[in-house]
Amino acid sequence: MPETLPPDSVGLVEPQVYHFDEPLQLCSGRQIKQYDLIVETYGKLNADASNAVLICHALSGHQHAAGYLSMDDKKPGWWDSAIGPGKPIDTNRFFVVSLNNLGGCHGSTGPISINPDTEQPYGPDFPVVTVRDWVNSQARLADRLSIQCWAAIVGGSLGGMQAMQWAIDYPDRVKHALVIASAPRLTAQNIAFNEVARQAITKDPQFNNGRYYLNNQVPKTGLALARMVGHITYLSDDGMREKFGREMSTGKLSFDFNTQFEVESYLQYQGERFSTSFDANTYLLMTKALDYFDPAAEYDHDLAKALSKAECNFLVVSFTTDWRFSPERSREITDALITARKNVSYAEIDSDHGHDAFLIPSPRYMDIFSAYMNRVAEVISDES
């Protein structure tokens, strides 16, 4: 709990819900007739609405990216290190919009929401949504907020995929795309990890084909396992060695199958905590959106061709020990952008933190992030 709010915090924040009545056509062929998007905003929109920055969240993210929800809040939003006064996404200069994506479980319409047709929670009936569907819903949100063109769209991991999709689908509505620790498509290995996570959830006896809300017996074991697998892939070998080594909470070998190594209890704690705060059906949906993302697919599998539609400038960033979204994948994006003759900069940040590094404010990462966003802000003020 912060006694006082740090000076570089956006302070106390409150989400707002936007309701959309017009049906949203989805890539699957299905529709969502009506939906809510829950949104936080930080900073002020300028007179010509040219300083808006969209934050796209990753697999388990949500609208609460920065600041505190109350003075009792233990931790700030998930990307507080990057968003705030004087931070890379400087809220003194930018109007920042952060939402929970469709299918989420933090206030936007998703599997836990009531399906107006049945008056029951959607559960497994919630349609599978794609990155493109999210981008379309975000475009409607932009309309609602009177934002014709984003100064920048910023996202890490799955969020970076949304930034790329925006650049391709709405080239005249985004000036800069920041694609951090992301990939142009998942590799087989990456999809495989997602499938293990999904199997863990759907094989949990309490999953009940996704209709677990009514008796309130949620598949916590499966969701915790899914998170544990995921979490391992977000860390690096070096990082885990440094953090846990072979430290044992029991002090010596106990020759049984109870938890002994620190890394075991850490993972169990992370899984347990996640399973009480996240919805299993949402987890399934988010991993599918990751697996399905492949913007090159409809351009003869030529990523440069797909990205040639983009008009914006790109910053691509990767982290050396990230093996889930490795630097090679970011270099693929960068190379395709060079081939497509787009404006692109690329940096590969040294880090021990694996995929999680995109959420951790290491000095060089923050310097590059700030330098880029500063340039974005300068161009806005020159034009106004």
Add this chain to the structure above:
Amino acid sequence: MRADLEIIEQWFQPSSRVLDLGCGDGELLAHLRDTKQVAGLGLEIDHDNITACIARGINVIEKNIDEGLATIEDNSFDTVVMTQALQVMHRPDLIVEEMLRIGKEGVVTFPNFAHWRARFYLAMRGRMPVSKFLPYGWYDTPNIHFCTFKDFEQLCIDRGIRIIERTVVDYAHRERWSNKLWPNMLGEIAIYHITR
């Protein structure tokens, strides 16, 4: 601006596409952007230089040029430039070939190791030359492939590379008549404009 950059500036066409190998803090590309609307891309390995490029809005890719440039398409740039970096490459010959695969023209500058001062130093002291401009010892120098005007021109002949223009300057970047008269002996920095 660095004086050797002032000399090569004239070789870039307005609104052309320029790839700068080892672009440093982006000074040349920023100048070409601001004065000639050149669309530039820099490759750089030094972290501070990369941040400096980004801060001034120069497209920069973190990349070790020695790992190769195979992902960059043939003829995708008008000019590929490399200033004062040829001598740090593992295979300068391959880099020069790559420059002319990727670009229609190349611009190369490098320190001339046959300058009389270097010759004098080696002849008199019997040790590898160390100077204000090349301050490293033989064991820790990044400059692993020194060459001379004559060496570079021989490479161009061997590889069928045409020299459009050549100029030589001293470290103060003055183009003196004496440099031109006897470049291999009197020129400190070699500046070449090349093509196929």
